[in-house]
Amino acid sequence: MTCPVTIRLQTADFDIAAEMATMTKGRTDIGAVVSFSGICRGGDDGVAAMTLGHYPGMAEAEIARHVDEAKTRWPLTGITVIHRYGRVVPGDNIVLVLTASAHRQAAFQGAEFLMDYLKANAPFWKSEERAAGNAWVEAQTHDDEAAARWKP
Numbered sequence: 001m002t003c004p005v006t007i008r009l010q011t012a013d014f015d016i017a018a019e020m021a022t023m024t025k026g027r028t029d030i031g032a033v034v035s036f037s038g039i040c041r042g043g044d045d046g047v048a049a050m051t052l053g054h055y056p057g058m059a060e061a062e063i064a065r066h067v068d069e070a071k072t073r074w075p076l077t078g079i080t081v082i083h084r085y086g087r088v089v090p091g092d093n094i095v096l097v098l099t100a101s102a103h104r105q106a107a108f109q110g111a112e113f114l115m116d117y118l119k120a121n122a123p124f125w126k127s128e129e130r131a132a133g134n135a136w137v138e139a140q141t142h143d144d145e146a147a148a149r150w151k152p
Contacts, residue, residue: 003071005079007063009054011086013093023078023098030077032104034111036097042090049129050137052085052094059083059123066117070099073113074106081114083124113150120147 004023008014016037024030040050067079078100088094095118099110126137 003076003078005064005067005071006081007060007067008082009056009059009085010082011084013084014082014096016093016096019080019082019096020098023080023100027077027100029102030100031102032107033078033098033100034104034107036095036111036115037093038095038115040088040090040092040094046130046132047090047128048131049087049089050094051087051127051129052083052124053126054083054085054124062121062123063118066114070110070113074099074101074110075103076101076106076110079110079114081118083118083122085124116147116150 006019006023016035020033020035024033041047063081063083067081070076070079076099078098080096080098082096084092084094095115097111097114097118099107099114101107101110120139127134128137
């Protein structure tokens, strides 16, 4: 079974439907696609914008390492991970994870595994802009706990 992989880090926005169409075009071995999209939130928490940074090369390699692990754990037939960097404002897309499989359970588990990793351990850093000033986003215990459940 083949599992084409797309990993992109970019400043530009992405089109979720187009990415899903690219993943599934001409494929009859895919019975399920699970998507997760992370969006910059604002509103009541006062975030005016967020700036995301990463180490080019290292971030892609780390994401690829976790994608490879997902491929060994579940019978996935396609994986796409797109993560933006740079400045985003509320309502902008930040991250997209697509996982495909012949059956839904593997697609769901693969997507959840990859998102838990991205949220807790991927080599990105975030700074939020608020009226009171900028502040680095601290790691969250619940994100670490979610990622820890996948350890053998």
